[in-house]
Amino acid sequence: MKSMPMRPTAPLRLHGLLALCALWVASGNSWAGGIMIYEAGQEGNGLANAGAAALTDDPSVLMSNPAGITQLAGTQISANAQVILGSLTFSRDASNQFDGNEGGNALQWLPGASFFISHQINERSAVGFGMYGNFGLALDYDDDWAGRYFTQEAAVIGVSFQPTIAHQFTDQLSVGIxxxxxxGYYRTEMAIDNNLLGVLDRPDGQLEYKDTDVGTGVNLGVLYKLNERTQIGLAYTSKVKLQFKDSPQVRNVSNPIINAALRRLDVDALELDMNVPQTVLLSVAHRLDPQWKLLGSLGWQDWSDFGEIGVAVDANAGGVDRTVNRQYKDTWHASVGAQYQANSKLRWNMGLGYDSSAVDEKDRTVDNPMGDTWRLATGVNYQVEAGLDLHLAYTLVWLGDMDSEQTKARSGTTLSGTFRNSALHIIGGGATWRF
Structure with a gap:
């Protein structure tokens, strides 16, 4: 990582970002926030999450609603892969006071894979297993960009392993757990301002932090058949807490004020907590006729529980400031979609979804540039033979333009600009075998 000359201030901000899951560097505590990733390479990628807790086409349903595997005959295996591409570019405006460039495209491509299996024990009971990643992303700004004291690189990767058991208690009601x-894997890297009150011109220092941890949670689901055409699914996922406790690597810090601030934060014993929020999802699937199936979902995500604690450090000769409360709020999801059975082999999926933002516009920061999110998805499923289906899907996740303005509390320096035409492109596909 190269060093850069500094502005005539001495601020230090200790927090890392990823676009969909952000972690704040804190003394003893931090939080996570972002939008959920519903896609894991499964056929449902092409539905924008519409009907996810009520649709029982393949064993990937255990990720959205564990009860759904009671509707799958025999043994079924689904193996999938996907790639997430993105565009997140920051443009400075006239209010910006930091030097450096605009950071380039910060969203890096992220590959992913998933595996699901279900097995029917008898006419009422089934077991299954899933391995999938439904959160995680990576950011990589230019080293010398204007916001380098907030973040330069960040990544979080989460992989879930989920054994599942489900039972159909009546002809209408199934329950699963x-x-x-x-x-979880987390890494962040950021620059440290070594310039002492504008008197000297020193190159940047560097802070890097990475660690892994394992957390536990539970997925619960209920599936109810209203009639032969309509199913309703209700699913709950508990929060999962990940604690990262490794010591960060701090290099080339020559500013005594910054060194004092780091000692006050006890940076050699930094613990970061990332909480994946609890969620509730209600879905419906209704077969309109032999060709068309209509789908819908409503969801809630408890981001407000994790947005009240954050620590920022802005140091100068007068001391060190800390701030808390990043104003996170709960998010809501709505989606509608349809499946069209063109013939006995080909099924076409389409969906439109919306997720509210976990932050208001006035609280948006460059290290967590979240906003209202729209999903537009489509895909196909093709039956190669009686026991083998192939599927391919594409989802556009659109965040649009997102303004961001941050001012250091002690130095008064402002970073200001707009993320323009922000979007994710998710391409996934795979195969389902039935025995």
């Missing part, structure tokens, strides 16, 4: 083990 899936204990979940989540393996």
């Amino acid at each position: 899936g204990p979940r083990l989540v393996y």
